[in-house]
Amino acid sequence: SQKIEQNSEALNIQEGKTATLTCNYTNYSPAYLQWYRQDPGRGPVFLLLIRENEKEKRKERLKVTFDTTLKQSLFHITASQPADSATYLCALEDDKIIFGKGTRLHILP
């Protein structure tokens, strides 16, 4: 069956360090992968999209990699700040868009 897996446990990172979140998938061959941020009680906010022919995408302090052989995407936040604390969701689209459960990130001051 098709699956998207993200670190199920919360990730605690010291302010200023790089936070790395993982998204693994099985039984998909997505043309692209997306990352969203969701704050409690709010709708997700689109962050980045990376296509299958792109190995890396950057936006300010964010970096996403996409390895279609490993079936994995890594999401990095450099110079992390407490305001980066949120749940981060990865999403794939096959015949419909599927979201992972998300990883809760806590940046500790």
Add this chain to the structure above:
Amino acid sequence: GAVVSQHPSRVICKSGTSVKIECRSLDFQATTMFWYRQFPKQSLMLMATSNEGSKATYEQGVEKDKFLINHASLTLSTLTVTSAHPEDSSFYICSARGDGGTYEQYFGPGTRLTVT
């Protein structure tokens, strides 16, 4: 950036009544809108996809007669939960895609529905 609004943000209703949730794209035309449900600490679950002017496509297990979706214009979609039950209590979120061929979705702020 693209803005999607939802109304109401919170609603409490009695069991057996119906509730309508509105989703509007404020600064772009949304060819496609999506309705999701999210339970605490769970992933977003797609309920249905609606294209303007046509019937919504419901995901397996979602009752189309219970969750009525109308996408009457390029900026408005509505979800009506009919004969609500306590188990329908959840966080309902809509999203929209523009007609520019992009893949990202722009989400509304969500509606917290509590059925008593």
